[in-house]
Amino acid sequence: MSALMLHGTGQQEHQFTIFYTSSLNGNLDGCACKSAPRAGLVKRAFYLKRERDVDTSLLVDTGDIFNIYEDKLLAREILEVYRELDYDAVAVGDQEFSNGIAELLANGKEYPLFSHNLTLCPDESRCIFFSNEPLVIEKSGFRIGLFAVLDPEVFTLYPEEVKKQIKLSAPQSVAENMLRMLEDVDLTLLLFHGSYEKAAELAENVEGIDVIVVGHEQRLIEAHKVNDSILVSPGEEGNRLGILTLALTPKGPRRRIKYDNHFRLFKYEDDEDDAAVRRRIERYKLELREKLQSGGS
Numbered sequence: 001m002s003a004l005m006l007h008g009t010g011q012q013e014h015q016f017t018i019f020y021t022s023s024l025n026g027n028l029d030g031c032a033c034k035s036a037p038r039a040g041l042v043k044r045a046f047y048l049k050r051e052r053d054v055d056t057s058l059l060v061d062t063g064d065i066f067n068i069y070e071d072k073l074l075a076r077e078i079l080e081v082y083r084e085l086d087y088d089a090v091a092v093g094d095q096e097f098s099n100g101i102a103e104l105l106a107n108g109k110e111y112p113l114f115s116h117n118l119t120l121c122p123d124e125s126r127c128i129f130f131s132n133e134p135l136v137i138e139k140s141g142f143r144i145g146l147f148a149v150l151d152p153e154v155f156t157l158y159p160e161e162v163k164k165q166i167k168l169s170a171p172q173s174v175a176e177n178m179l180r181m182l183e184d185v186d187l188t189l190l191l192f193h194g195s196y197e198k199a200a201e202l203a204e205n206v207e208g209i210d211v212i213v214v215g216h217e218q219r220l221i222e223a224h225k226v227n228d229s230i231l232v233s234p235g236e237e238g239n240r241l242g243i244l245t246l247a248l249t250p251k252g253p254r255r256r257i258k259y260d261n262h263f264r265l266f267k268y269e270d271d272e273d274d275a276a277v278r279r280r281i282e283r284y285k286l287e288l289r290e291k292l293q294s295g296g297s
Contacts, residue, residue, distance in 0.1 A: 014186065016142055017057040017245045019048070022215030024238035025095070026067030028077055029281045030268040038237045039266035041081055042281060045274035047241065047264065054086050056140050062148075062215025062233075063093025063193045072099050073287055077280045079111045084276070088137055089114050091148035091191035092130065093216060094155060101165050105130075114148040114191070117174040119167040127167065134178045136185060144189055145182030149174055151194025154216055171198070172205055179208045187211070187248065196221060196233065203229035210257060211244065223261035230259055240265050 021044070030040025052059065065082070066075050075098075082090060092115035096104055101122045107113055108130055118130040134147040149171040155163055175190065182188055190212045192199040199214045203226035211230045214221065220235030223244060234242040241264040248257040 013247050013249055014142055015245065015247050016139070016144075016187065017243060018189065018211065018213075019052055019057060019059045020061070020213045020232070020234060020242040020244065021238060021240075022062040022064065022213070022234050023093075023218045023236060024061075024065040024078065026065075026071065026074055026078070027238050028074060028081070028277070028284065032268045036237065037239070037268060039239045039268050039271060041078065041238065042273050042277040043266040043268065043271040044238070044241060045081060045085055045277045046272045047266070048085050049274060058137065058139065058144060058146075058189070059085065059087050060146070060189070060191055060213060061087060061090040062191045062213050063091040064095040064216060065090060065093070065238075066095045066098050068095055068098055070099050072103060073284055073291070075099055075103070075107070077284050079107060081277055081280065083111060087112055089135055089146050089148065089191065091115060091193050091215065092118060092150060093193045094150070094158070097158075097162065097166075101162075114146075115150050115193075116147045116178060117149045117169040117171055119169070121165045121167065134182055136182070142187070143185040144187045145178075145185035146189045146191070147175070147178040147182075148191040148193070151192070151198045151216070153198070154194055171202055175202060175206045175209065179206070186251070187246070189213070191215070196231070199231060200226045203227050203231060210248075211246075213242070220263075223259060230257070232261055234263060239267075 027038045027040045030038040065078055090113050092113055101120050114131045116131045119127050121127040134145050137144045152168045188210045190209050192212050192214050193216050196214050199212050209229045214233040218236040221233035223230055223232040234240040243262055245260045249255050
């Protein structure tokens with residue numbers, strides 16, 4: 001991380017990069033299909049392993065990394081790749097429920113999955129907070145406070161038996177509580193899984209969120225400000241990696257945040273494969289074939 005001295009202020013300007021993704025939708029591999037081209041995680045992984053400096057940047061995802069259908073084999077491979085790529089945080093999206101409540105709870109213990117307004121009730125005798133406290137990440141002496149919320153509206157069409165096991169606190173009250181716990185960090189980041197309109201409404205009503213990365217709708221949204229919050233979203237099918245570079249002065253009355261954002265679009269027919277992920281794809285296909293031949297047992 002570099003630091004520049006602002007002319008005439010005596011303050012150091014910290015520079016920091018956030019890499020962000022969303023809506024992978026289970027695309028470990030991709031295809032060049034004309035109707036819905038998908039690059040696949042295999043392409044993103046090649047780029048990230050070569051271009052990202054892990055020690056001086058943040059890598060996050062706003063959720064829906066799984067397919068909408070149950071596939072525990074695929075979910076395992078995707079989570080392992082995310083771990084190998086050193087994702088700092090992945091928000092729980094509605095598609096992370098595709099393998100069931102018990103599997104989601106197990107994944108939350110092993111991988112960097114977060115949702116701070118989510119409570120899961122796997123049976124009638126207990127309910128479990130998915131994430132209790134915000135995540136504080138320090139990179140080269142720079143402290144980032146991070147939390148994630150789910151918009152309750154994303155579960156509108158879910159079956160009642162699933163919704164009975166899910167309790168979601170109001171995003172605004174949770175955001176306000178998280179920010180009170182993050183008063184001593186240099187930057188606050190919210191991973192918001194829901195509509196852009198709801199994310200913008202939250203930015204209008206809650207002060208102190210520096211960056212909001214939005215996912216779920218698969219809308220490509222260029223970085224822009226709503227009040228003092230920077231909002232951005234990387235679009236459909238996990239095809240883009242967002243790269244948000246920030247330059248900011250320390251917190252205080254005269255604090256300033258400048259930003260530059262661009263997207264890296266991956267194409268199945270043009271970008272290189274990551275060899276390790278390609279091996280995972282082949283193993284997944286083999287295990288899936290064997291599972292189907294054995295009747296799914």
